[in-house]
Structures are given as structure tokens and as C-alpha cells.
Amino acid sequence: MTQSISITLKVNDKEYKREVEPRLLLSDFLRHELGLTGTHVGCEHGVCGACTILVDEESARSCLMFAVQADGHNIMTVEGLTKDKDNLHPLQHAFWEAHGLQCGYCTPGILMTMIPFLKQNPDPTEDEIRHALSGNLCRCTGYQHIVDAVKLASEKMK
Amino acid sequence: MKPAPFEYHAPDSIEQALGLMSQHAGEGKILAGGQSLVPAMNFRVVQPSVLIDLNRVAELSYIREEDNAIRIGSMARERHLEFDSSIKKRTPLLHEAVPFIAHPQIRNRGTIGGSIVNADPAAELPVLMLALSARLKAKSKSGERWVEAKDFFAGMFTTALEPDEILVEIELPFMMPNTGWSFMEVAPRAGDYALMGVAALITLDGNGKCEAAKLVYLNAGDGPVDAIEAAESLVGEALNDNLIESAAVIASEKEINPFGNMHASTDFQRHLAKVLTQKALKQATQRAGESQ
Numbered sequence: 001m002t003q004s005i006s007i008t009l010k011v012n013d014k015e016y017k018r019e020v021e022p023r024l025l026l027s028d029f030l031r032h033e034l035g036l037t038g039t040h041v042g043c044e045h046g047v048c049g050a051c052t053i054l055v056d057e058e059s060a061r062s063c064l065m066f067a068v069q070a071d072g073h074n075i076m077t078v079e080g081l082t083k084d085k086d087n088l089h090p091l092q093h094a095f096w097e098a099h100g101l102q103c104g105y106c107t108p109g110i111l112m113t114m115i116p117f118l119k120q121n122p123d124p125t126e127d128e129i130r131h132a133l134s135g136n137l138c139r140c141t142g143y144q145h146i147v148d149a150v151k152l153a154s155e156k157m158k
Numbered sequence: 159m160k161p162a163p164f165e166y167h168a169p170d171s172i173e174q175a176l177g178l179m180s181q182h183a184g185e186g187k188i189l190a191g192g193q194s195l196v197p198a199m200n201f202r203v204v205q206p207s208v209l210i211d212l213n214r215v216a217e218l219s220y221i222r223e224e225d226n227a228i229r230i231g232s233m234a235r236e237r238h239l240e241f242d243s244s245i246k247k248r249t250p251l252l253h254e255a256v257p258f259i260a261h262p263q264i265r266n267r268g269t270i271g272g273s274i275v276n277a278d279p280a281a282e283l284p285v286l287m288l289a290l291s292a293r294l295k296a297k298s299k300s301g302e303r304w305v306e307a308k309d310f311f312a313g314m315f316t317t318a319l320e321p322d323e324i325l326v327e328i329e330l331p332f333m334m335p336n337t338g339w340s341f342m343e344v345a346p347r348a349g350d351y352a353l354m355g356v357a358a359l360i361t362l363d364g365n366g367k368c369e370a371a372k373l374v375y376l377n378a379g380d381g382p383v384d385a386i387e388a389a390e391s392l393v394g395e396a397l398n399d400n401l402i403e404s405a406a407v408i409a410s411e412k413e414i415n416p417f418g419n420m421h422a423s424t425d426f427q428r429h430l431a432k433v434l435t436q437k438a439l440k441q442a443t444q445r446a447g448e449s450q
Contacts, residue, residue, distance in 0.1 A: 003165060003166060021163070022163075022164060022165075022166030022209070023164060023199075025160070025161075025196075025200070044160065045197035046196070049261070049263065052263055058237070058266045059263045059266055060263055060267050061193075061267070064192050064196040065192065065196070066196075068166060068211075069211065117262070134347060135264065
């Protein structure tokens with residue numbers, strides 16, 4: 001018989017209670033159970049970074065966690081950055097302004113990686129930004145505009 | 159939903175976890191940070207029937223100084239090692255090497271115990287355990303024992319742990335005074351598996367001669383490779399470029415046994431080992447001199 005476990009967690013400040021099978025990945029839980037499709041799924045083995053979310057304010061790959069492990073934890077996805085599309089988070093706005101995305105597939109993962117990074121490094125150098133981005137693959141931009149956008153965001157968010 | 163089904167347990171104490179390991183010996187697989195296990199499960203390369211998740215065992219997550227050693231609970235996250243002030247002061251080699259482990263997102267979840275028990279020859283932490291002469295505490299329902307790092311790694315993805323044992327603590331003796339360190343690796347991209355890497359330690363005596371040396375390599379064999387002969391060749395000597403080069407030749411041509419892969423032939427891996435060894439030994443020697 002399939003095991004089913006009850007979990008209660010916060011996602012973007014909203015509390016959810018669900019029954020899950022232990023093998024359900026957190027990435028699939030967010031997308032399929034909660035309908036939060038902003039978290040993108042790329043490689044599903046922890047290499048591409050597209051599914052990066054915040055677990056208790058620290059970045060993590062949601063494809064490398066089971067939903068049951070998020071029980072009692074505080075999750076933030078890209079949908080949590082702003083509730084109003086006309087009023088973007090300063091980091092999102094900087095990506096728009098500096099053309100930090102093309103197809104946009106990698107963008108949510110990059111944004112969620114950069115949120116804690118900029119908190120810990122409010123005035124990063126280009127080298128530090130590139131190092132912080134090393135766990136997120138982008139196949140369109142060549143990264144230059146992403147680096148520019150993060151730099152711009154750091155200036156706006158001061 | 160890709161992993162094969164499994165029975166899930168999330169104990170909140172070591173006692174409970176050991177009970178579950180004993181009950182499911184041979185079938186029970188520990189889930190630590192999950193940064194190597196979950197990818198393998200997603201691919202169904204690994205299909206454990208019982209998963210015992212240690213993430214709720216708070217008593218396994220600590221870093222503290224005690225009896226001239228740093229004691230680290232096996233569930234301490236790599237990110238905590240990176241920013242710990244005791245580790246920076248007492249075992250600067252570890253402090254310097256942790257940022258080479260994958261990416262920040264991975265280090266936020268990955269644990270020291272998970273990486274050690276996974277025993278990937280290309281991983282940094284097993285190499286650092288050998289370099290720092292760590293002792294590893296294994297516990298089961300029937301008792302506990304300490305295993306030296308040099309006796310712990312038993313080949314590719316294999317350790318000395320018994321099926322019902324859990325690695326609970328890592329003991330790192332403080333680095334000796336007048337010791338310099340260096341950690342270097344070459345990877346295609348920051349955070350990727352390194353093609354070759356080395357951890358080096360040099361201790362100088364009062365006359366500036368080498369009193370002790372250590373050279374350990376990653377991705378250089380079926381586990382972390384301790385180049386004992388190369389390190390011995392430096393002991394008792396006043397180090398210079400020629401001695402360092404000959405030690406690098408011994409290590410890279412005789413002692414390591416790299417397998418080669420799609421990114422690097424074995425010859426290229428040996429070449430990298432030679433170059434990295436020389437650079438690392440020079441940096442370690444210089445740092446040992448500065449600390450005198």
C-alpha cells in the first residue's frame with residue numbers, strides 16, 4: 001500500500017496542508033499540487049538550478065528535496081517576490097531593465113538564488129556575482145546581462 | 159514523480175534512527191542532505207526500499223571545539239562549515255576548501271557526514287578527512303566505535319560502515335602550529351566535479367625545515383589518494399623548487415591512479431596533478447613560514 005503522509009508548510013506566507021506520497025519531489029509538489037508553476041524544472045538532478053527556491057530563507061534545489069521534508073518549513077518561490085505584476089520586486093525590475101533574460105526558463109531559479117546572495121553581499125563585485133551564479137545554467141544570454149542585472153539590483157536595493 | 163516508491167521514516171533522535179537502522183539493516187538507506195542520493199534516486203540508479211531521513215535529528219547538527227579538536231555532527235551542513243569561525247581558525251585547510259564543493263544551493267543542504275559516507279572519489283570532503291587525520295565515530299544499536307579516516311574509505315563509493323551503523327561525529331584535530339595549507343583543483347566550471355585536486359599540508363620546524371607533509375588527491379583513484387611517498391620525500395629537508403618538483407613527479411606518476419574521463423585523459427590528469435602539487439606545496443610552505 002502506498003504510504004501517505006500529512007504535511008503542513010508555509011509557501012509564500014500562505015499555509016498549506018496536504019497528503020503526499022514520500023517520493024513526491026518538492027518541485028513537483030509546488031507545481032502540480034499547489035499550481036505554483038513559476039518554479040521551473042530543468043534537469044531534475046541538481047545541476048541546472050532552474051528549480052531553486054528558498055527553504056527557511058536559504059536557496060535550495062527543490063528537485064533534490066522530497067515534499068515530506070518541507071513539513072513545518074517556510075518555503076518561498078518566485079511567486080512570493082511580488083503579488084502585483086505592475087509592481088515588480090527591485091531584483092525583477094533590474095532583470096527587466098538590464099535585459100537579464102531571453103527565454104526566461106532559468107530566470108526564476110536565478111532570482112531565488114540572488115535573493116539570499118544580495119542579502120549576504122549587498123555590494124558584490126562582478127567576480128562574486130559570477131561565482132554566485134555558477135550553480136544556475138542559462139543557455140541564452142551568455143550571462144553578461146544577468147551579471148549586469150544583478151549589479152543594477154544591488155545598487156537599487158541599497 | 160520519478161523516484162521508485164520507498165517507505166519513509168523521519169526519526170527525531172539518534173536512538174530512534176539507530177533502532178530503524180537495526181530493524182531495516184541492509185535495506186535502510188540514510189537520507190542526509192540528499193544532494194547525491196536524490197539525483198541517483200531520480201534516475202532510479204538507486205532504489206532504496208526504506209529511507210531514514212536524519213534531517214529532523216537536531217542533535218546531529220553541531221560544530222564545537224573540545225580537547226584540541228573540532229567536533230562536527232554528521233548532519234552539519236557544508237554551508238555551516240564554510241562560515242564557522244572555529245573551523246577557520248583551527249583547520250584553515252577545511253575553511254579554504256569548502257567553497258569548492260559544488261554551489262551555494264547544494265552546500266545549503268549537503269552535509270559533512272553525507273559526503274563522507276557517499277565516498278565519491280571526486281568529492282572534496284573525503285580528501286580533507288584524510289589530509290586532516292580525522293577520526294570518524296560510527297554508531298549502531300549495539301555500540302559505537304571510532305574509525306581513522308585512512309581506514310574508513312574502502313574504495314569507490316564504499317566505506318567501513320556496517321549496514322546498521324550511522325556516522326554520527328567527525329573529530330578533526332587542530333592543525334599543528336607552524337603548518338601551512340593549500341587546497342587547489344581544476345574544474346571545467348566553478349562547482350563542477352574537479353578533473354583533479356589536491357590538499358597539501360606542510361609543517362616547518364624551528365630551522366625552517368619540513369617536519370611533516372601531507373598530500374591527498376581527489377579524482378585520482380578509487381577513493382581519496384594519500385601520496386605518502388611524495389610527502390615523505392620532503393620531510394627533514396629545507397624545501398626548494400627542485401625538491402617540490404620531484405615530490406610532484408612521485409605523486410603524479412607513481413602514487414595516483416586516475417581513470418580519465420570524457421573531459422580529461424589520464425595523462426592530462428597526471429599533468430594537472432603535477433602542476434597543482436607544485437603550486438600547492440609552494441603556497442603551503444610559504445604560509446607555514448608566515449605563521450612562524
